[in-house]
Amino acid sequence: MNPILDAIEVDEIRDDFPILQQKVHGKPLIYFDNAATSQKPRAVIEALNDFYVHYNANVHRGIHALAERATKEYERARERCARFINAESPESVIFTRGTTESINLVAYSWARNNLKKGDEILITWMEHHSNTVPWYQVCEHTGAVIKRIGLNPDGTLKLDDLDKLITDRTKLVAVTQVSNVLGTINPIRLIADAAHRKGALILVDGAQSVPHMAVDVQALGCDFFAFSGHKMCGPTASGVLWGKRNLLEAMPPFLGGGEMIREVWPDHAVYNDLPYKFEAGTPNIAESIGLGVAADYLTRIGLDRIREHEKEITRYALARLEEFSDIVVYGPRDIEQRAGLVAFTVGDIHPHDLATFLDQEGVAIRAGHHCTMPLHKKLGITATARASFYLYNTQDEVDVFIEALRKAKKFFGACPTGRELGY
Ligand SMILES: Cc1ncc(COP(=O)(O)O)c(C=O)c1O
Numbered sequence: 001m002n003p004i005l006d007a008i009e010v011d012e013i014r015d016d017f018p019i020l021q022q023k024v025h026g027k028p029l030i031y032f033d034n035a036a037t038s039q040k041p042r043a044v045i046e047a048l049n050d051f052y053v054h055y056n057a058n059v060h061r062g063i064h065a066l067a068e069r070a071t072k073e074y075e076r077a078r079e080r081c082a083r084f085i086n087a088e089s090p091e092s093v094i095f096t097r098g099t100t101e102s103i104n105l106v107a108y109s110w111a112r113n114n115l116k117k118g119d120e121i122l123i124t125w126m127e128h129h130s131n132t133v134p135w136y137q138v139c140e141h142t143g144a145v146i147k148r149i150g151l152n153p154d155g156t157l158k159l160d161d162l163d164k165l166i167t168d169r170t171k172l173v174a175v176t177q178v179s180n181v182l183g184t185i186n187p188i189r190l191i192a193d194a195a196h197r198k199g200a201l202i203l204v205d206g207a208q209s210v211p212h213m214a215v216d217v218q219a220l221g222c223d224f225f226a227f228s229g230h231k232m233c234g235p236t237a238s239g240v241l242w243g244k245r246n247l248l249e250a251m252p253p254f255l256g257g258g259e260m261i262r263e264v265w266p267d268h269a270v271y272n273d274l275p276y277k278f279e280a281g282t283p284n285i286a287e288s289i290g291l292g293v294a295a296d297y298l299t300r301i302g303l304d305r306i307r308e309h310e311k312e313i314t315r316y317a318l319a320r321l322e323e324f325s326d327i328v329v330y331g332p333r334d335i336e337q338r339a340g341l342v343a344f345t346v347g348d349i350h351p352h353d354l355a356t357f358l359d360q361e362g363v364a365i366r367a368g369h370h371c372t373m374p375l376h377k378k379l380g381i382t383a384t385a386r387a388s389f390y391l392y393n394t395q396d397e398v399d400v401f402i403e404a405l406r407k408a409k410k411f412f413g414a415c416p417t418g419r420e421l422g423y
Helices: 007-015 042-055 065-084 099-114 133-142 188-197 245-250 285-301 303-321 351-360 373-379 395-413
Strands: 093-096 120-124 145-149 170-176 201-205 224-228 239-243 261-264 269-271 327-330 341-346 366-368 384-388
Touching: 042 065, 042 285, 065 093, 065 285, 093 099, 099 133, 099 170, 099 201, 099 224, 099 239, 120 133, 133 145, 170 188, 188 201, 239 245, 285 303, 303 327, 303 341, 303 395, 341 395, 351 366, 351 384, 351 395
Parallel strands: 120 145, 120 170, 170 201, 201 224
Antiparallel strands: 093 239, 224 239, 261 269, 327 341, 341 384, 366 384
């Protein structure tokens, strides 16, 4: 039962995803690990197949028919991605291998060249390592320092003192739009306006937002926006960095090599225009084409409907999880401030044990620190279990998940805990 994408539509959507039809350990697969990577619809799989079967060639170089078709499809994918995030022009969309590479591009090309000792980079406690470690590296290189926006007890950002936290020394605010652990949806426009008032730039990590809600980079008011294709029904090793054109134009290339140059002389090179300046070497052609197809697939279904669907499932999952007296759920309870994922712990059961048990029931969830070790340290825990939902998940699957949790509790409840054993 799904009030937004009704049962028939979800059935139709599920038919688009061949991988969901299988059994795991003899049980129908319930895939609740979408925040790690999503499954791929037939349209995307077929686009990859079509490329390799019919027009595999390098882009922007050949003059033959295959090369022309590959170039046309690759650039069409860029236009599709630009439309998907409402970029003002396809030239400001740079294909990367994903969020991590997109953020590193900005760290290497912009931050290392614009920051100096004493400058500040403001991040949050809920950032993924890929929006943390590149900034640590920038600080090691330039002498800049990291500051963090704090957390409220409900897992939202503490923004009351934002105008004080952003100082004249703040050069960059790097923040996720959606936390991959707390599920918190951050008010990017508000943060962007505060950053700009002090002359700082803002980079937004869109890895967990772009797949699940309509994103308009211009309305968000950000300067850079990074996302991954594989979390939004696209292929692995696909992704985008969007940046304001004037910033990208002023930035030096990230990597040197073929394709990113206009001319190479015996002693120097003249760099290519956007976006090619940032796409050195043979790019991820098939993957980027697949990403464009994924963007169109999600647009056809409707990002607003996907968001509503996930809200319903998350609301339901949160309510059912409350049936367990010893459950701890992290992140905001207000569904308007929370995306479609739930990180939790149950009593003394280690999240890895829980995930292993659930796997035997056909339910795929994630356990661990989810690449957010500082956040877990801040919360005083080492690991959480996480169920993350997508357009093809159903409330019936949540019921199976809850029953599997109940079984797990019974199983592990029968074992003495470490505390009971005295260690
Ligand atoms: C919030 C967030 N940012 C960044 C990333 C990194 O994405 P990728 O591994 O695709 O580069 C992830 C992946 O889980 C994420 O959840």
